[in-house]
Amino acid sequence: MSTEVKAAASPLWAKPGATINHDAMSFMSRDDVILDRELFLFDIRATKAHVNGLNSIDLLSDDETRDILHALDELVELFADGSFVLDERFEDGHTAIESYLVEELGETGKRVHLGRSRNDQVAVALRLYMLDALKTIRAQCLEIARAALGVARRHEFDPMPGYTHLQRAVPSSIGLWMGSFVEGFLDSAELCALTRHWIDSSPLGTAAGYGVNIELPRQQVSDELGFACLQLNPMAAQASRGRIEHQVVSTLWQAMQEVRRLAWDCSLFSTQEFGFLTLAPEFVTGSSIMPNKANPDMAELLRASTAVIGGALSEIQQTMSLPSGYQRDLQITKPALIRAVNVTREALTHIPKLITSATYHTDTMRSAIERSMLATDQAVDLAKGGVPFRDAYKQAAAQIESLELTDSTIDESLRSRRSPGACGNLMLDELERRIIAGVGSEPHAASD
Ligand code: ARG
Numbered sequence: 001m002s003t004e005v006k007a008a009a010s011p012l013w014a015k016p017g018a019t020i021n022h023d024a025m026s027f028m029s030r031d032d033v034i035l036d037r038e039l040f041l042f043d044i045r046a047t048k049a050h051v052n053g054l055n056s057i058d059l060l061s062d063d064e065t066r067d068i069l070h071a072l073d074e075l076v077e078l079f080a081d082g083s084f085v086l087d088e089r090f091e092d093g094h095t096a097i098e099s100y101l102v103e104e105l106g107e108t109g110k111r112v113h114l115g116r117s118r119n120d121q122v123a124v125a126l127r128l129y130m131l132d133a134l135k136t137i138r139a140q141c142l143e144i145a146r147a148a149l150g151v152a153r154r155h156e157f158d159p160m161p162g163y164t165h166l167q168r169a170v171p172s173s174i175g176l177w178m179g180s181f182v183e184g185f186l187d188s189a190e191l192c193a194l195t196r197h198w199i200d201s202s203p204l205g206t207a208a209g210y211g212v213n214i215e216l217p218r219q220q221v222s223d224e225l226g227f228a229c230l231q232l233n234p235m236a237a238q239a240s241r242g243r244i245e246h247q248v249v250s251t252l253w254q255a256m257q258e259v260r261r262l263a264w265d266c267s268l269f270s271t272q273e274f275g276f277l278t279l280a281p282e283f284v285t286g287s288s289i290m291p292n293k294a295n296p297d298m299a300e301l302l303r304a305s306t307a308v309i310g311g312a313l314s315e316i317q318q319t320m321s322l323p324s325g326y327q328r329d330l331q332i333t334k335p336a337l338i339r340a341v342n343v344t345r346e347a348l349t350h351i352p353k354l355i356t357s358a359t360y361h362t363d364t365m366r367s368a369i370e371r372s373m374l375a376t377d378q379a380v381d382l383a384k385g386g387v388p389f390r391d392a393y394k395q396a397a398a399q400i401e402s403l404e405l406t407d408s409t410i411d412e413s414l415r416s417r418r419s420p421g422a423c424g425n426l427m428l429d430e431l432e433r434r435i436i437a438g439v440g441s442e443p444h445a446a447s448d
Helices: 022-029 032-056 062-080 093-111 118-154 174-199 218-225 234-239 243-269 297-319 328-356 362-367 371-384 389-402 407-415 428-440
Strands: 159-164 167-173
Touching: 032 062, 032 093, 032 118, 032 218, 032 328, 062 093, 093 118, 118 174, 118 234, 118 243, 118 328, 118 428, 159 174, 159 362, 159 407, 167 174, 167 371, 167 407, 174 243, 174 428, 243 297, 243 328, 297 328, 371 389, 371 407
Parallel strands: none
Antiparallel strands: 159 167
């Protein structure tokens, strides 16, 4: 896309006699203005709050304020129905808003940028965008947790092998396996909430990074946008750009780690060698040459999506080597952030259906449990009877061939593990309580 992007015809900062080299401008903008489509509505919202702020300190009259707010509402509608296209005619989304206002309102439109810079403008738009993205992703994590809970309940005591090092270890259950994703995605949801809390402060009103010689009603503007607090020091506000993005993408990476583990398990357990599950037809593809194939492409691409998030994290990390003050380098963190958000959102969308529509082959799983896997229970049983555990371990090792492997000894193995969270006491009701509490306690933040 970037090679096709032409430079903006006339940037906001153009001065008489200044040279605009369009190739150089294209390099500096790249696809930034196209990415600003994702930020545009947040930018407009923050612009409205800024305008109200100027009005309350009499730097915009009531009439001017009304006209600007009205024009901004119109711009939202035109953007939504596609009649206002944000493209390379503008240097960026911020320029587009101002150009629209000047075109619609003339003199009045030219007043909107008083007391702000594109540096705090982009920072606040990004902040609102990230709060919104984390809110959606948190809700998606809770939905996945709920879907996994349904599978865990259906198969609470259905046995499957538990592996360590991918070697058969002890009897486990589908309930335990799926319950691990319930808790994993609950943790991810919690991390989204924590990160939202951490980033929930307004940089608007810090201008280019040094404040302005107006007493801006920053708190009022921040309250209007719903932020929990202000970022006070203007230089600190600028210095947080990129680092906040890094924290957000790192949060997404955590959620995607659970996706990767789930996708790995799905691809492994659906092999002919395991045969533990069959993915629904909509999630597998055929081969162009081998008529017999049903490939778990969805699981594989979900697994690989995590790499995209890791790449974005690294891009942001590599950019963060800057002195104080705004540097244009920071623009490079934007594509990484937006890509990570979009890939995560899209990946998470597919997970509930992927796990609820799979067929779990309970007989195959049960029959993959072999006698030796009861040895740990046997050692513990002997120790419970008074034998020191290290001796019991040796005795159980010597008794493996005589251990009784039947459906009921497997079931008993699961049910006898009673400590909280173990196969015989998964505490699925408690996990459900945590999901409900999570859904009910959506923390208030500026994107609400
Ligand atoms: N696209 C720019 C960015 O993302 C907007 C801010 C431009 N500020 C500036 N001083 N050139 O950082």
